[in-house]
Amino acid sequence: MASCGVATPKHYRLATASAGRTPDLVTVAHPAPSFSSRFRAANGNGGPFLALAYLLFCAYAVSSGMSLLSVVTASLAVGIFQLFPGVLIWRLVRPQRGWLFEDLAFGFACGFALSVVIQCIAGLLGSRLLSVLLPLLVAAAILAVPRTRARVRSARREPVPAWLGAVIAVSTASAVPSVIGYFRQNLLSWSGYRAPHVDQYFQLAMSKQLQLRGPVNWPLLDNEGLYYHWFTHAWIAHVAQTSTASADEVLLRFAPIVAPFLVVLSVASLCLRLTGKALVAALGVTLTMMGGAASVWFGFASAPLNPESPTLAISVPALLAMVAVMAMRWRGEDIRLPLVLLGVFAFVAAGTKGSTTPLIIAGCALTLVAMLLWRREMAKVVAIDLAVVVAALLISMIVVFHGSSNGLVLDPAAALKSSWPSSSTRSTDIWVLLIGAVTMLFTGLSCAAFGFVALHRDSKESGRRDPVLWMLLGATIAGAAAPLVFVQPGSSQFYFRLSAIPLAATASAIGLVALWEERDARLLRLLWLAAGFGLLAWWLPKQVVPAGKLSGVQMLTVLAIGGLLLAVVPLMAAVVRAGHTAVAATIAMAVLVTGVASAVHNRTSDLPEPGPVRQETYGAIGAGQFQAARYLGKHADPDAMVMTNRHCRQLRGKVCDSRYFMVSAISGRRMLVEGWGYSPTIAAKYPKGRESITAPFGDQALLRLNDGFIARPTADAAKALWDKGVRWIYIDKSRPFAQTLAPYATPQFNNDQAQVWKLNSPRT
Known part of the structure; x- marks a missing residue:
């Protein structure tokens, strides 16, 4: 097994002291990752690949109605008034060694939080000037103080292989079909009649409320409070206020092209921060954008971004930054103000997407139980972090939601009626609901398949004694279970599962690389065989049963074919006595391949052109x-x-x-x-x-x-x-x-x- 290159906290303190700095006190005596030996042969940072991909997205936005000036100024506004102060803040608090991707992703999370606060002030006072000046004043204050300026300048960026930048850039292409479909349906202007997506004008009304008046009232009804996760709308308003782009252009054109980059950079940054391995980052990004969940039929593959829900992708940087802060704290790394950062990111994530912070609470709760069983010295620090995140969620419920749950209600029966088998067969029979429950739970958990396999390893890194792995898996379990028990208008309870995908994909990537480093020839052959049967399990059911509404018999046929094919390889692994870990790994490989195949199929299918719209068309x-x-x-x-x-x-x-x-x-x-x-x-x-x-x-x-x-x-x-x-x-x-x-x-x-x-x- 290749060396991970770890150093004890004692060695870490000696290293910082020799550099002329006073070392921070660490919370727990757990080995902190050493990054010095991981990228010795690496050169570059992959930035040009990302820049090229972003320019291509921008070109498409211009060809779809957004003015070139608006694209340029909106990009500059994010860079100057959000990323610039945000990156300074992140470099001020993060460990000395990090990555460019991390500075961009988690720096955006910091800048995003800053933009929300600033836009609230500017909106309430009706001042566009404040939207421009306040971010620059924050950046100037950091650079003006010698101590903070020195800390920012001393933060180093480790190189990564250029191919990682290429993988991250290429992975954004999986969002292209959804962006094209979104742009075709939601135009900036038109003649005749059009039927835009039902939610987009709601999102736009909320954004303009934050732009012009601040977070005071529901814009669509008099005497109704703004009880909603409105932080993304404040971000849209801030971009509009600091650029020549209108809020319409920011929501309907700019946000959809920025979202894929926020997701992939955040996932890559978290993977690098947790493991320091470029391969984990590449796998994490790929599984996030293309892995989705187990799919033995049409329509299950998904990713944690959707142009029709601008709050989903924008919440990912704060969500993953929250995990990164906890991981650094648990591993005793040199991070400034970890509890403050944790609380801020938990609050910001909840105010951006209500389905985020509850996942981390569930993950911390499971981690606490696991640490009490396997590493009791870690229980206290996990319990403290759990308390901080719960407090942040409670504060968000008071400040942002004003006690409103946005219609989220505990009702398992109603939730199961929206599951795939019940909605496809239009049946509410108990056996159909039970099959729906099992299917939903299995597909949700399958996102982290190799993460569960990693629990077979008795290790403090990528094993069952690793608190970070338990936290990722706990959040995945919560995301999979929430749609089984909660119901919300518009089936919004499924956003819990979508929000959990980056966490689940990170867990799977960590587990898969750990397994790869301990591989043997027999396991590799079994994994290749599992991949083949996984591909067959996705392909064969859709050949037997055509897409559309299913009868009960057709539904059982689909599940039976897929389930039997998925079960073949682990049975073969058990027969050849490959061991429990190998059996679990073959299941994980077969399951993930079905999701990847489904995603590739969905992303490469022809997009339907919008049909003619008349006055009587629904939503015209x-x-x-x-x-x-x-x-x-x-x-x-x-x-x-x-x-x-x-x-x-x-x-x-x-x-x-x-x-x-x-x-x-x-x-x-x-x-x-x-x-x-x-x-x-x-x-x-x-x-x-x-x-x-x-x-x-x-x-x-x-x-x-x-x-x-x-x-x-x-x-x-x-x-x-x-x-x-x-x-x-x-x-x-x-x-x-x-x-x-x-x-x-x-x-x-x-x-x-x-x-x-x-x-x-x-x-x-």
Whole structure:
């Protein structure tokens, strides 16, 4: 087995003392990794490959409607006002030796946290200048103090093989199909009618709320609090405020091209920090972007990024930085203010994506149990970190969510009804639900397959006495189990599993490399055989059963074929007496290959072109409606309240899909009542399935006042609306409206699809 190159804490303290620095006290007497011998033959850092990949993504964004100036200035804004101070902060606190990838990924996590705080201040005060100046002041303060400047300058960057940079850059290509599909559906402008993805105008409305007014109110409903994980929206607002790009361009074009780089750099950085091995980093990135989970049929392969959910990928740097801080603390490395950093990253991750920090709490809890069994001297430090993360989550629940759970409810029966077998067969029979539970749990755990195999090793590094491995596996288990017991509007409970993928992939990469270093010829042959049967287990079921809704018999056929093929190789390993570790390794290899094959198939399939959109198409928005909302954004005061007569995505039907957010999203103005879908009150009252999407509005009197005035205006209604703060009126002509609102309002804009009026003061 190749040497890992470790040094005791004593040796570490002597080394730091000889360098003329006062060594920090370490928390535990555990060997700290020595990085001096790991990359002796390595040259470069792989940066040019990443730069080339990023330029290609930027070129596609420009070809899809974003101006070249906006792409350039948005990139510069992230680099100057977020990365620059963030990297300084990270280099100030991290151990002296690290990597360029780590400085970029975890420096972004620091800069992201800083941008959220700054944008809150700038938004509340309505000052664009503060968005620009405050990050530079933070950077200047760090560089102005001799001690902090010296610490930043002394932080060294270890080289890595150039091929690692190439692997990381190429792995971003797996996001290309989803970016293309997203760009095709969500345009920046158009003629005729288009049907953008349902959530994008909700995300845009939230972003403009943070840009123009700060985190004070729900922009789509009056008197509703901003109880949501809104940190990503503050980041989007900060990029828009510090560049020439609009919030529309940042959300719909820039964020999707940045997201893949944040994910791959964060995973590579965590792998390097945990092991110092380029091979682990390459495998971790590959499994994150292409491994997904076990897939014996269509549709299971996934990655921890999705342009339709901007909060998912943006949360990854803070999530993995949190793990890196814990690992360095547990290993006694020279990190500054570890508990403060841990609390900050836990808070930021929770405020960016609510499905992140709970995973780390579950991972720490499992780690504490494992350490009590195998390494009791580690139990205290793990317990302290667990307490810090729990405290950070509780603070986020108060400060960010205000006690709201966003409709997350403990309901195993409802959760299992959304599982693959139940949704495919449209059956709620108990045996179908049980199969669904087993399938969901197995696919979720399979992301960390080789991590579980590593538990067979009795080692403090990549073995069952390694607290970091237990933490990664505990988070994976939590991510796999959460969709079994929780239900949330829009099946958002599955984000727990997606958020766990980088942690699971890191665990698998660590376990696979540890196994590789202890390999023998027989094990290698078994792994190759397992890979072949894994490929067959993915391919054969979809040849027997076509894609689409399944009957109960077809579902059992799919699972039986895949399961039998997956079981062949471990049985063969057991027959030849290969040992428990080899049997587990063959299972892990076969399972992971099914996910990789599924991912490759999905990523290389032809993308469907958007079909023609007519006015009656579900979710259709006309160019005239869009233009009227844009007029509002240019002429209405940023704090002005707007009313509208459209609240439903569809034009016909008795049940209203209340996820209509276009006016607030494009204008950036707060609404009296637009769409009430996703609002905290509705989500809490109707948490199951699509209930919150089609639930009636809670204040029917307000809705009657709003719609009644636009359909039949009266002086009393005009006065009541004025007293509520309404100053502008947006009329969608596809809904009932009066031919004129005079004398109560003055016309400002009109086309064949929409009108804009300005409400007159009742006193005049």
